[in-house]
Amino acid sequence: MSDFGGGEKPTAHNAAEGGAAPKSGDGGKQTYGVARNANEFRDITSNGEKITAVASSTFVSTVVIQEINAPAMCQIVFELDTNWTDDDYKQFAAGSRLEIPDKLVQDKQLPPMYVSGLTLDGTTGSSMQSTLTVTAFDKMHFLRFGEYSKSFVNQSDQDIFEWIVESVGMNFSTIGYMSKLAYPFFLSDNETRYDLLLKVCRQEYYECIVKMKGEHETLVVNSREYRNSALDPPLFYNYDIEAINLDMRVPTLGETVTIRGYDFLNGKPLSTTDSDNTELSEMKGAQKAFEASEPFGDSPVTLKRPDIGSENSLVNIAVGQRERFQDTFIEGTVTLRQINLEACPGVNVDLRGINSRFDGLYHVVKSTHRIDRNRNFTILNVTRSGM
Incomplete structure (x- = not known):
C-alpha cells in the first residue's frame, strides 16, 4: 500500500494489462453501486462524443484506480488492427476529456479524466498483435504541472485549498471538521501545487479525492470524523467478497505525539502533546491500536514544526x-465479486462473515475497478484503527 499522500504511483500499461488478477468467482449476488452492465465501461466518451465504432469494437479492458490524495487514473486497452485510422487515434490526443457513463447511481462516482499518455505494444511473427493503452488522470493531476512560491498570511487551511483548486478550475467541498484557524504565516516555496496539497493534508491528516458535484469537478476534503458510519448494506465474505487479505500490525510510533513550533512574533518556543483516545479510535472495535501495543512499551514521537507559530494550530x-x-x-485488500462504484476511497465499508476478530468497519483508501472481456471486479485497499 502507498504511503499517506499517494507515494505509490500506478504506471501506464501495468494495471490495464492485468497483472496479478484474482481468479474468477461464481458471480455472487450484486449489491449497491454495482455496474450490472459492464458495457457502461465500454461506452466511453471523448470530449463529449462516443468513441468511434472501430475503437469500441476493439476494446480489451478498462481499469480505473482511485486513491486517497492521489489523482485517479484510468487505463483503457484496445487491440489495434488495420481498420484504425487517424480519426481513431485523434480522439485520444493529449488532454482529451474521457468520461465513463455511470447510469446506475444517483451521482457520478467517477470524475472525467484527461489523456496524458499512450503506450503502443506490438509483436511480429505468427502471433503478431498490437495493443494501444490510453492513460488518463483526473484534474488533480493538473496540480503536478509547474512549481510556484507563494506565502499565505493569516489564512486558513480552507483558504489554501481554495487557492489550489481555483488555479485548475475545480470547486472545493469539505466533509466533517476543518480547522478555521489562520496561520500567521505559511510558505509554499518552489513546489508544485500538488506538493502543497499533500503538505496541508499530511499535517492535519486530511484526505482528498476528486468527485463530481452536479456538473462540476470538485476536490472533496474529508477529516475522517465520520469513521463510525459505513455504507449500507454490509459486504459479506464469500457472498459479496471473493477474496480477502488483512494484516494486523501493532503501531510502533505515535502513542504520544508532541509537536514543537516557534512563535516568532514573541520570540518563544511552543509545544503541545496529544495522547487522547476517543470513541473514533477503535472504529467500533473492542480494542484500540495503541492498546494492542502496550505490552511492547511506550511509543512517543516528537515532531518539529518551526514554521508554525500558533499553539492552536x-x-x-x-x-x-x-x-x-x-x-x-x-x-489489507478486499476483492469484490462485482464492480462496486460506491465503495470508493474516503468511505467506510462494513465487512462481515469473516470472524469475530476481523469483522467490522474498514476505511477505503484505494479502489481498483477492472472491466475486461471475461469478467469485472473491484479491489479495495482498506485500513482500520481498532479491532
Whole structure:
C-alpha cells in the first residue's frame, strides 16, 4: 500500500494489462453501486462524443484506480488492427476529456479524466498483435504541472485549498471538521501545487479525492470524523467478497505525539502533546491500536514544526498525526465479486462473515475497478484503527 499522500504511483500499461488478477468467482449476488452492465465501461466518451465504432469494437479492458490524495487514473486497452485510422487515434490526443457513463447511481462516482499518455505494444511473427493503452488522470493531476512560491498570511487551511483548486478550475467541498484557524504565516516555496496539497493534508491528516458535484469537478476534503458510519448494506465474505487479505500490525510510533513550533512574533518556543483516545479510535472495535501495543512499551514521537507559530494550530497537527500513526493497525485488500462504484476511497465499508476478530468497519483508501472481456471486479485497499 502507498504511503499517506499517494507515494505509490500506478504506471501506464501495468494495471490495464492485468497483472496479478484474482481468479474468477461464481458471480455472487450484486449489491449497491454495482455496474450490472459492464458495457457502461465500454461506452466511453471523448470530449463529449462516443468513441468511434472501430475503437469500441476493439476494446480489451478498462481499469480505473482511485486513491486517497492521489489523482485517479484510468487505463483503457484496445487491440489495434488495420481498420484504425487517424480519426481513431485523434480522439485520444493529449488532454482529451474521457468520461465513463455511470447510469446506475444517483451521482457520478467517477470524475472525467484527461489523456496524458499512450503506450503502443506490438509483436511480429505468427502471433503478431498490437495493443494501444490510453492513460488518463483526473484534474488533480493538473496540480503536478509547474512549481510556484507563494506565502499565505493569516489564512486558513480552507483558504489554501481554495487557492489550489481555483488555479485548475475545480470547486472545493469539505466533509466533517476543518480547522478555521489562520496561520500567521505559511510558505509554499518552489513546489508544485500538488506538493502543497499533500503538505496541508499530511499535517492535519486530511484526505482528498476528486468527485463530481452536479456538473462540476470538485476536490472533496474529508477529516475522517465520520469513521463510525459505513455504507449500507454490509459486504459479506464469500457472498459479496471473493477474496480477502488483512494484516494486523501493532503501531510502533505515535502513542504520544508532541509537536514543537516557534512563535516568532514573541520570540518563544511552543509545544503541545496529544495522547487522547476517543470513541473514533477503535472504529467500533473492542480494542484500540495503541492498546494492542502496550505490552511492547511506550511509543512517543516528537515532531518539529518551526514554521508554525500558533499553539492552536500545533494542537490540530498533533491530533492529526496521532490518528495517522494508529490508522494502519489493520490494513489489507478486499476483492469484490462485482464492480462496486460506491465503495470508493474516503468511505467506510462494513465487512462481515469473516470472524469475530476481523469483522467490522474498514476505511477505503484505494479502489481498483477492472472491466475486461471475461469478467469485472473491484479491489479495495482498506485500513482500520481498532479491532
